[in-house]
Amino acid sequence: MKNKLLRSGLLASVLLFRCLIAVAQTAHNPIIFADVPDMAMIRVGNMYYMSSTTMHMSPGLPIMKSKDLVNWQMVGYAYDTLASVDALNLTNGKSTYGRGSWASSLRFHNGTYYVTTFAQTTGKTYIYTTKNIEKGPWKVASFSPSYHDHSLFFDDDGRVYLIYGAGKLKLIELSADVSGVKPGTTEQVLIENASTPSGTGGGLPAEGSQLFKVKGKYYLFNITWPKGGMRTVVIHRADKITGPWEGRIGLQDRGVAQGGLIDTPDGKWYAYLFRDFGGVGRIPYLVPVAWEDGWPVLGVNGKVPETLDLPASKGLIPGLVASDEFTRKKGDPALPLVWQWNHNPDNNLWSVSDRKGFLRLKTGRTDTSFVMARNTLTQRTIGPESSGATALDVSNLKSGDFAGLCLLQKNYGLVGVKAESGSKSIVMVSAGSGKPVEVQRVPLSQKTVYLKAECDFKDRKDTAHFFYSLDGKTWTAIGEPLKMPYTLPHFMGYRFGLFNYATQKTGGFADFDYFRITDNLAPKK
Structure with missing residues (x-):
């Protein structure tokens, strides 16, 4: 009897293993x-x-x-x-x-x-x-x-x-x-x-x-x-x-x-x-x-x-979206194909060579609106969930500059650093209502800050959360959850983006150390 049970158990395990392999290859x-x-x-x-x-x-x-x-x-x-x-x-x-x-x-x-x-x-x-x-x-x-x-x-x-x-x-x-x-x-x-x-x-x-x-x-x-x-x-x-x-x-x-x-x-x-x-x-x-x-x-x-009846997906990273450390070897393109600019860029105002291992976004004009600012560099978000993170050196922002990480659509969300009157603050802005509102700000006294946006598209939940970190390890939520509706004025899914624009004077710049995208979210504590 024990041998029969053992054989039955082994047979069940083999069938289960084959079933799992078939699912994995589908x-x-x-x-x-x-x-x-x-x-x-x-x-x-x-x-x-x-x-x-x-x-x-x-x-x-x-x-x-x-x-x-x-x-x-x-x-x-x-x-x-x-x-x-x-x-x-x-x-x-x-x-x-x-x-x-x-x-x-x-x-x-x-x-x-x-x-x-x-x-x-x-x-x-x-x-x-x-x-x-x-x-x-x-x-x-x-x-x-x-x-x-x-x-x-x-x-x-x-x-x-x-x-x-x-x-x-x-x-x-x-x-x-x-x-x-x-x-x-x-x-x-x-x-x-x-x-x-x-x-x-x-x-x-x-x-x-x-x-x-x-x-x-x-x-x-x-x-x-x-x-x-x-x-x-x-x-x-x-x-x-x-x-x-x-x-x-x-x-x-x-x-x-x-x-x-x-x-x-x-x-x-x-x-x-x-x-x-x-x-x-x-x-x-x-x-x-x-x-x-x-x-x-x-x-x-x-x-x-x-x-x-086709091979299983290996995921969308790095084929359609990818992390970027902004390090470039001789002969590499300045930007990998996964990146696209929001509208035509001003190529005089960005660089991956001015500072080795960094994307530099410079300001060349003043703007009153994030969606009208040039040189926002974007990638697709991906489902069912994804996160995008960056490290940002803000030591060269000028008063009125705003630089950081966005989720771009008509009802956009931003987490970044605003420079104002000799001080800097980490700010979360939500346009979830259709108009941009500053939801929260936190004083910043160091030159490097870490920013992250997490997107949950499961069952059309379409919700994002924003975070910041002072050490790249411990993350703190900022602002409020962003509802991400698909709107016809933009006619496009939400995109991660890196941005920097001036509102008062030109000549400042922001240095982004990396952009890292994942197809999963950090476990909630």
Whole structure:
């Protein structure tokens, strides 16, 4: 009996161990718990590439790569600066929060990579091209107008098109070199109302076009949001690009929508989509696709699965976000790809070489508002929880300067050091009400202070807490919890940021020793 019990126990242990291994090797939705919206995706050989939206950030139009559709890393940006105009430069009282460049289209054709976008800020459509998507360089062609949510498409007969619009979807032909609209061509209506399969009674009209050709048929993916309903995938198909088109609902579950199709080298198909998920932003999902009667059928019994038959995620650090000690070896880029500036930076006012091992943010003008200050350096927050911390040398702040660590969105939160009338204070500011309020200040009598922000996005809790330390070991909460709603004026998930701006006089500077990001929070005492 003892031997039987022992064997049964061993068998149960083996089965449990195998089960745990299987779970550990399985991917889970969302595949990226961070703000990576409006994805466009291609496969070239065994490598996948993805572009996304970062709007008013610089550099912009991020390019990522993956070998397994789950674990992604940054490889570059299509542009350093979209354009030099007041709204993108945060000059003359103008900004372009929530605008800049929007949804991109990514293609590989005849040995060239194409990534396209459009910008309400400039009124233009942009076509970026390169032979080497990972190293560049990128060339750009731009033209008017700004074709909304367009899909670039190379047809088998050599003709090139953009499909674009909202509700009423249109087709325009481009020149063979993809540098602009083909001379003499006129736009034509492709689908009068692409929202029809999900109902036409108001709501968000069908947009976010992505066009694919599979086995001779054309498949057009769009998102719509019926009034009183949820974000919905609508798919149309046709035998000719000019139609006629027939449509149906492709997926209606948990608001997971907008994206397109991708296949694997071994013949599996997935839809890449995203979901609005509160303060962390718009987060990517993968949904298995089966083909039935010439239609792509999304999901498992019409639902988005929790698990996928793909390798498990290894985490988003350091592929999409990463710590930075600001030490640079010869030949290193000044900033790793995980960093983006809030709007275009003034490159004369920051450095990682003025003081070895530090990021220096200098002031060159006075500002009255944090969101209008230049040279805030940002990274994504990540879910379900994350923290960002920095060490700051404030000995060179001038009176009126404010430097520190932020969580950037319309309803932002700041913890930093204010210099005023010969003294300095650690200050927490909350714009949780929509307007900035100084919640707490603590006198500071030393030159170095440690700052930390912790974010909890579990179950859309969307709450942040701020801390300071005088020794980097013992942390003290400051201010009040910050609720982090996703707001359309900024149209972006919350971002960690390092900032320094002047309110009285210029010439001061702040030295940041490091930025350290984790995907867990310190245990509560």
